[in-house]
Amino acid sequence: MGQKPKSETICYCNCVDRATIENAIKNGANTLNKIFDSTTAGVGACGGSCRVKLHQLLDGYQKTGQFPEKLSSKIKKK
Ligand code: FES
Structure with a gap:
């Protein structure tokens, strides 16, 4: 009770x-x-598969001043 949920891992x-x-x-x-x-996120041995999520966090914060609640590991197609 009262414990903060553990922060999700972004860069494995x-x-x-x-x-x-x-x-x-x-x-x-x-x-x-x-x-x-x-x-050091985004520069690991896999070559940066988490960069999609890093981008979503950065972009969301820069556009709205808040971090998006949900992150997708897929690149959005326009
Ligand atoms: S998961 Fe972040 S660099 Fe591999």
Whole structure:
């Protein structure tokens, strides 16, 4: 009771959770490269399969000032 839910893992290669990425973005990581540098997410052995989610977090925050609740691992087609 009263426990915060554990933050979901976004980057499995480097074990980086959502809270770490959100904090980095709030603290000024305003490009994917800055997120890579400050969290190590997105630069793991798989070649960056989590970058789709990193992009959604960054884009959502930059457009609305909030992080999207749900993240998709698929790239949206236009
Ligand atoms: S899951 Fe993030 S780089 Fe592989």
